[in-house]
Amino acid sequence: MSSNVNTIVVGAGRIGSNIAKKLQKENRNVLLIDKNKEKIAKVDDFSGFVETGDATDLSFLEENGIKDVDRAVFVTDDDNTNIFLSDICIKRYGLKEIYIRLTDSRKIKIVNENVRCICPFDLSLNEFSDLMKGEKK
Amino acid sequence: MKIVIANGMHSADYIIHKYHNRYNDLIVINNREEACRYLSMNNDIPVMYGQATRESDLREVGAENADLFIALSKNDMENYVACQTAKKLLNVKRCISTVTNPKNVDIFKELGIDSVLSSTYILGEQIRNAASIENLINSLSLEDEKIIIVELKISDRLRVEGMCLKDIGISDIGSISVIIRGQKSIIPNGNTQLMADDKVLLVTNEENREAVLKVFKRKK
Numbered sequence: 001m002s003s004n005v006n007t008i009v010v011g012a013g014r015i016g017s018n019i020a021k022k023l024q025k026e027n028r029n030v031l032l033i034d035k036n037k038e039k040i041a042k043v044d045d046f047s048g049f050v051e052t053g054d055a056t057d058l059s060f061l062e063e064n065g066i067k068d069v070d071r072a073v074f075v076t077d078d079d080n081t082n083i084f085l086s087d088i089c090i091k092r093y094g095l096k097e098i099y100i101r102l103t104d105s106r107k108i109k110i111v112n113e114n115v116r117c118i119c120p121f122d123l124s125l126n127e128f129s130d131l132m133k134g135e136k137k
Numbered sequence: 138m139k140i141v142i143a144n145g146m147h148s149a150d151y152i153i154h155k156y157h158n159r160y161n162d163l164i165v166i167n168n169r170e171e172a173c174r175y176l177s178m179n180n181d182i183p184v185m186y187g188q189a190t191r192e193s194d195l196r197e198v199g200a201e202n203a204d205l206f207i208a209l210s211k212n213d214m215e216n217y218v219a220c221q222t223a224k225k226l227l228n229v230k231r232c233i234s235t236v237t238n239p240k241n242v243d244i245f246k247e248l249g250i251d252s253v254l255s256s257t258y259i260l261g262e263q264i265r266n267a268a269s270i271e272n273l274i275n276s277l278s279l280e281d282e283k284i285i286i287v288e289l290k291i292s293d294r295l296r297v298e299g300m301c302l303k304d305i306g307i308s309d310i311g312s313i314s315v316i317i318r319g320q321k322s323i324i325p326n327g328n329t330q331l332m333a334d335d336k337v338l339l340v341t342n343e344e345n346r347e348a349v350l351k352v353f354k355r356k357k
Binding site for chain 1: 217225
């Protein structure tokens with residue numbers, strides 16, 4: 001893998017692939033990983049690096065340069081996987097900038113305080129409250 | 138002892154069977170309906186259908202302050218989060234996790250899970266033992282594998298048979314704590330001779346393990 005990749009995104013679902021595209025448009029070198037080949041194949045309009053494999057296998061992550069990146073985004077559809085990956089990347093690789101997606105935002109309590117969590121449920125709820133208050137149209 | 142058994146089917150059944158008595162307070166939680174039915178039918182014990190990775194479910198079954206939490210799911214990530222939830226949020230004293238991928242044994246330990254077990258990992262260790270020395274009976278690791286106790290049998294085919302302990306070249310790398318000879322157990326000194334059919338218990342550490350086992354190779 002090219003050594004100038006500075007961002008790894010794990011999980012090529014809708015959110016993962018769109019985060020990867022967004023970062024790439026900001027001229028960051030992005031590697032998008034998913035264990036499912038078909039999901040990777042569906043990602044269009046993305047010219048960054050892609051790789052198929054199991055990110056919970058650390059040797060696979062290491063082969064793909066996890067030690068040298070500036071940031072990682074873990075947005076697989078499994079909260080437990082995202083939490084595990086954030087823990088090991090802090091402990092073993094000292095990675096400072098980590099984002100994860102949590103479908104169940106209650107799990108935030110066991111996530112390391114330096115990890116930034118994206119919780120779709122909470123976001124929707126907040127959005128609803130704002131809409132109700134008439135702050136947004 | 139208050140023990141929480143999270144997920145698993147046959148493995149959970151076995152543990153319940155073994156520890157379901159008046160000395161233990163067993164709490165069983167499982168996220169598969171089929172497993173819940175199986176476990177409650179086979180054992181006279183309530184089984185909660187719920188998520189062991191969810192704090193509220195664990196509180197509902199009364200898992201707080203448990204002495205031991207055992208995670209038996211086939212999904213390693215689920216076991217990891219269940220153990221962390223138990224430890225960080227429910228004040229559980231000790232967590233044991235099984236893992237399907239043997240590579241996760243060391244990783245989970247690094248991340249603070251007290252004990253991590255993988256049948257494939259154990260198999261790997263056993264093969265290593267069996268391959269390195271034919272007379273090895275048993276090997277036990279303590280203190281996160283820093284200390285190793287090895288039990289082995291002396292046969293007349295071994296180089297050390299008939300030698301005094303001070304001459305076998307082990308003093309810097311391990312220590313023979315006891316020799317079992319027939320019905321007798323002998324606390325040895327440097328002049329104690331090793332005889333065929335002796336059983337020897339020796340203590341060493343991980344760094345010297347291979348070197349110690351080399352001492353007990355066959356005669357050339």
